[in-house]
Amino acid sequence: MNQAIRPGSEAGRQGGDLLQLSVVVPTFNERDNVTALFRKLEAALAGIAWEVIFVDDNSPDGTWQVVRDLARKDGRVRCIRRVGRRGLSGACIEGILASSAPCAAVMDADLQHDETQLPKMLSLLESAAAELVIGSRYVEGGSADSFDRARAGASAFATEIANRVLGVRIADPMSGFFMIRRDRFEQLAPQLSTQGFKILLDLVATAHGELKTVEIPYSFGARVRGESKLDSMVALDFLGLVLAKFTGDVVSLRFLLFAMVGGSGLLVHLGTLFVGLTVFDLPFAESQAAGAVVAMTTNFILNNFLTYRDQRLKGLSILWGMLAFYLVCSVGLLANVGVAFSVYDQEPIWWLAGAAGALMGVVWNYAMSGLFVWRKR
Numbered sequence: 001m002n003q004a005i006r007p008g009s010e011a012g013r014q015g016g017d018l019l020q021l022s023v024v025v026p027t028f029n030e031r032d033n034v035t036a037l038f039r040k041l042e043a044a045l046a047g048i049a050w051e052v053i054f055v056d057d058n059s060p061d062g063t064w065q066v067v068r069d070l071a072r073k074d075g076r077v078r079c080i081r082r083v084g085r086r087g088l089s090g091a092c093i094e095g096i097l098a099s100s101a102p103c104a105a106v107m108d109a110d111l112q113h114d115e116t117q118l119p120k121m122l123s124l125l126e127s128a129a130a131e132l133v134i135g136s137r138y139v140e141g142g143s144a145d146s147f148d149r150a151r152a153g154a155s156a157f158a159t160e161i162a163n164r165v166l167g168v169r170i171a172d173p174m175s176g177f178f179m180i181r182r183d184r185f186e187q188l189a190p191q192l193s194t195q196g197f198k199i200l201l202d203l204v205a206t207a208h209g210e211l212k213t214v215e216i217p218y219s220f221g222a223r224v225r226g227e228s229k230l231d232s233m234v235a236l237d238f239l240g241l242v243l244a245k246f247t248g249d250v251v252s253l254r255f256l257l258f259a260m261v262g263g264s265g266l267l268v269h270l271g272t273l274f275v276g277l278t279v280f281d282l283p284f285a286e287s288q289a290a291g292a293v294v295a296m297t298t299n300f301i302l303n304n305f306l307t308y309r310d311q312r313l314k315g316l317s318i319l320w321g322m323l324a325f326y327l328v329c330s331v332g333l334l335a336n337v338g339v340a341f342s343v344y345d346q347e348p349i350w351w352l353a354g355a356a357g358a359l360m361g362v363v364w365n366y367a368m369s370g371l372f373v374w375r376k377r
């Protein structure tokens with residue numbers, strides 16, 4: 001498949017050479033990095049027919065404008081500007097599906113990934129030595145010096161969980177730097193979660209060991225411009241993905257996150273009830289009601305930050321969303337109690353009736369929240 005490529009910046013698409021590599025770069029507020037990355041790609045990929053697709057989620061800093069300007073001057077650059085959507089995994093998936101080379105790489109825009117590894121990764125795919133090549137920080141020769149201790153620890157812990165629960169035998173399944181054969185990606189794409197940020201882990205887990213994988217070492221550099229978008233919520237995000245894959249995708253990642261938030265609400269409820277009764281000496285009914293309101297509020301906030309982070313409500317919409325959420329949950333509570341009663345009526349087993357009611361409640365709340373609170377635009 002290798003074509004004879006003319007060297008120089010115009011190599012590739014014009015002389016009838018077939019495109020070999022698409023580089024997909026998700027961006028959010030990276031305006032100061034994209035031009036530098038493009039120049040680095042140009043240098044690293046001399047002699048290869050390549051294109052780069054930036055997938056920008058309508059960055060407030062106007063990253064998409066900078067990319068557009070680049071694209072006007074150089075046909076190898078393309079820009080996908082997504083509006084009303086957020087999320088790293090979804091951006092990568094759309095970018096790969098919009099690309100056309102037989103091999104697609106994903107890398108960050110912030111110059112933390114080592115673009116000089118790309119030719120090596122490409123030749124591993126083109127020689128059929130691999131279907132997936134991972135840039136790994138945790139194989140011999142790789143490193144992540146720019147990580148602080150806490151983040152390095154969290155990363156190692158997540159890798160361990162992925163290994164044990166999902167049987168993913170990879171040193172760095174959290175890497176955001178990899179290259180894959182497009183035919184293999186297209187097969188797996190329908191089962192991937194667009195939510196969250198662990199696209200590589202998702203790919204590997206979804207492929208069930210059927211993807212011939214090679215890891216090559218690289219050093220994860222330091223971010224010079226702009227800031228990281230991954231906050232502490234990604235830990236829960238990760239847990240949700242592991243659970244979704246563990247259950248064979250019978251439930252969606254979003255539903256699992258919603259249910260996990262619901263579980264945290266139960267703890268908040270009991271805590272508030274306890275404080276109401278013991279600290280404030282309130283009667284049981286008042287304490288119980290306070291527990292419900294506080295739990296609904298923390299559930300709303302967590303769901304807005306985590307479960308629906310890609311559709312996060314802001315400003316005044318938060319207020320309306322919160323009121324709608326209270327309403328949805330109140331009806332959900334009726335449904336919960338109703339179902340629990342009728343199960344108990346048939347079969348007086350308290351935990352079975354309670355669990356059935358709770359399940360009904362969370363399914364109802366989830367379905368109705370999607371319709372009335374975090375509506376897809």
Ligand code: GDD
Nearest residue numbers: 026027028055057086087088091108109174176228229230
């Ligand atoms: N389109 C889009 N939408 N891009 C996003 C979004 C989003 O919601 N969030 C982040 N990005 C882009 C960033 O602009 C950057 O190019 C890339 O995705 C990685 O985001 P960073 O915020 O720089 O992530 P990081 O450096 O903290 O994390 C890196 O290391 C992790 C390993 O611990 C990434 O490579 C992660 O993918 C990786 O898991």
Ligand code: MN
Nearest residue numbers: 108110112223
């Ligand atoms: Mn980064």
